[in-house]
Amino acid sequence: MEKSQLGILVEELGTSDYERKLWQKLLQEATSGAEASELRERLREPLLELLKELGEGSFGTKLQLVSKKLKEFPTVDILPLVLELCGELRQEKEQALQEFQQMLSELATPVIRIWTDVLLVPLVGGLDSDRAQGMVERLLERASSTRAKVVIVDVSGVPMIDTAAGGFLIEMFSAVKLLGADVILTGLKPEVAHTLVKLGIDFQMVVIARDLEDALRRAIAMLEEEKRQQQKIARVWGGGFLGEGEESDEV
Amino acid sequence: MRFEERVVPTIKIGDCLLVPIQIDLDDRTVEQLQAQLLAEIQEKRVRAIILDVRMVDVIDSYISYTLSETAAMARLMGCQAVICGIQPAVALTLAQMGIELRNLMVARDLEHALALV
Amino acid sequence: MEGERDKRGLMDIQEEDFDVVVRISREDDIAIARQMAKQLAQEAGFSLADVTKIATAVSELARNIYRYAQTGVIMIRKQYQETNNPTVQVVAVDRGPGIEDLDLALRRGYTTHERSLGIGLSGVKRLMDSFEIASKVGVGTTVVVEKRRRKF
Ligand SMILES: Nc1ncnc2c1ncn2[C@@H]1O[C@H](COP(=O)(O)OP(=O)(O)OP(=O)(O)O)[C@@H](O)[C@H]1O
Ligand SMILES: [Mg+2]
Numbered sequence: 001m002e003k004s005q006l007g008i009l010v011e012e013l014g015t016s017d018y019e020r021k022l023w024q025k026l027l028q029e030a031t032s033g034a035e036a037s038e039l040r041e042r043l044r045e046p047l048l049e050l051l052k053e054l055g056e057g058s059f060g061t062k063l064q065l066v067s068k069k070l071k072e073f074p075t076v077d078i079l080p081l082v083l084e085l086c087g088e089l090r091q092e093k094e095q096a097l098q099e100f101q102q103m104l105s106e107l108a109t110p111v112i113r114i115w116t117d118v119l120l121v122p123l124v125g126g127l128d129s130d131r132a133q134g135m136v137e138r139l140l141e142r143a144s145s146t147r148a149k150v151v152i153v154d155v156s157g158v159p160m161i162d163t164a165a166g167g168f169l170i171e172m173f174s175a176v177k178l179l180g181a182d183v184i185l186t187g188l189k190p191e192v193a194h195t196l197v198k199l200g201i202d203f204q205m206v207v208i209a210r211d212l213e214d215a216l217r218r219a220i221a222m223l224e225e226e227k228r229q230q231q232k233i234a235r236v237w238g239g240g241f242l243g244e245g246e247e248s249d250e251v
Numbered sequence: 252m253r254f255e256e257r258v259v260p261t262i263k264i265g266d267c268l269l270v271p272i273q274i275d276l277d278d279r280t281v282e283q284l285q286a287q288l289l290a291e292i293q294e295k296r297v298r299a300i301i302l303d304v305r306m307v308d309v310i311d312s313y314i315s316y317t318l319s320e321t322a323a324m325a326r327l328m329g330c331q332a333v334i335c336g337i338q339p340a341v342a343l344t345l346a347q348m349g350i351e352l353r354n355l356m357v358a359r360d361l362e363h364a365l366a367l368v
Numbered sequence: 369m370e371g372e373r374d375k376r377g378l379m380d381i382q383e384e385d386f387d388v389v390v391r392i393s394r395e396d397d398i399a400i401a402r403q404m405a406k407q408l409a410q411e412a413g414f415s416l417a418d419v420t421k422i423a424t425a426v427s428e429l430a431r432n433i434y435r436y437a438q439t440g441v442i443m444i445r446k447q448y449q450e451t452n453n454p455t456v457q458v459v460a461v462d463r464g465p466g467i468e469d470l471d472l473a474l475r476r477g478y479t480t481h482e483r484s485l486g487i488g489l490s491g492v493k494r495l496m497d498s499f500e501i502a503s504k505v506g507v508g509t510t511v512v513v514e515k516r517r518r519k520f
């Protein structure tokens with residue numbers, strides 16, 4: 001095929017300079033007579049860019065045009081590659097969307113490390129949503145990976161706790177305790193406390209603090225207590241036995 | 252207990268027995284595990300067993316039942332039982348099912364477990 | 369409703385509509401079913417916690433089949449009702465003895481097995497978003513459960 005003919009086709013296909021450049025590259029590479037495996041490598045980038053630029057639908061229409069006008073264009077050979085790239089793009093898009101949603105939900109309910117080994121979760125809004133579930137999962141991951149010793153849950157931003165929300169909190173507390181961390185609950189408003197008692201929910205499994213300051217004070221007291229325990233065993237083992245000897249070094 | 256009768260390797264740390272659980276617990280292996288642990292508690296005179304479940308990615312009602320049962324048996328032999336290393340996703344699942352691990356103390360990791368007993 | 373059920377067995381379910389079909393006849397099959405469920409839910413983009421919940425539910429249902437009916441089938445499929453929000457459906461079917469009193473069987477702590485907490489079925493119900501059970505003495509038991517992928 002002559003250069004000029006290819007040029008005409010490129011003009012016909014492209015609606016912008018950028019797009020024309022991509023088509024030019026694609027058509028040149030495709031008709032260069034390269035080996036199948038090498039062709040795949042060379043076509044990958046222009047194909048991907050064109051797919052991104054045009055979307056699957058209009059890229060498909062234009063590809064039909066190309067295969068009609070340009071007899072030596074290896075349509076059959078590149079179709080699997082096109083499908084593969086479409087799949088990749090779709091996945092990328094979905095992943096980006098998921099990451100974005102994740103980010104939004106993290107902004108809405110942060111998990112804050114307020115002290116060594118102490119996490120704070122200020123809950124806001126209703127507790128029966130997907131967002132709340134996502135928050136608990138993040139909290140658990142965080143508590144586990146940082147080996148948090150105490151988790152403070154502040155519910156002052158929760159307007160109302162009904163049976164379902166109470167059940168949700170109980171599950172969350174039990175899950176945290178199964179990781180071996182303690183839970184301190186704070187921020188229960190009088191009206192909330194009132195309904196809780198009426199519902200028969202007493203949160204026996206957690207320590208309840210008056211306010212955030214009280215919660216932090218209690219958390220630190222718990223850490224001190226555990227440190228004493230650790231020192232006790234460190235003495236028994238002769239210090240630094242477990243290799244991660246922050247505490248035992250001081251003995 | 253002969254070596255080949257063991258279903259899990261155990262490590263003795265002071266007077267505690269560390270039991271890393273890395274096998275799929277089915278009816279058969281659970282019974283072997285219980286038999287093995289009871290024998291070792293007796294033989295090695297340990298005062299606590301530490302069940303490390305870091306490698307276990309599903310704990311259903313049957314497995315939690317058997318873990319609690321093993322702990323209850325150990326208790327009758329004067330031996331405490333601690334479970335440690337529960338994965339976060341497993342903790343959420345157990346909590347949602349309303350499963351409590353009766354007879355077991357819960358620890359974050361080995362170091363914490365040793366401090367508890 | 370009863371008459372309908374009698375004609376077609378307990379529910380109208382076709383194996384070929386499912387992505388995964390695991391026959392349960394040995395104890396090892398429970399672990400296989402669990403593993404398959406896990407893989408499918410992972411592919412569908414469920415969070416690790418939800419993957420674990422689905423795998424645990426499958427474990428409970430498969431164990432009930434193995435224990436009470438000896439043999440049966442676990443079937444699992446992904447369904448896309450709305451875009452971006454797939455559902456995993458798990459169906460457990462057996463032709464075992466059936467359950468006489470479903471309310472009782474679903475009650476937390478009720479069990480006919482000597483080494484059990486009796487919280488399998490009630491636990492599955494809590495772990496999943498929807499739960500349906502049909503059972504007839506002498507005919508068998510069918511359980512259908514679903515969990516949808518969360519938006520966040
Ligand atoms: N597929 C089944 N066929 C016949 N009976 C069943 C079946 N599944 C459950 N049952 C009956 O229902 C009861 C409750 O089942 P469930 O799974 O809730 O508890 P479990 O199996 O007894 O104990 P767990 O599941 O906690 O180990 C069982 O004890 C059994 O009698
Ligand atoms: Mg059961």
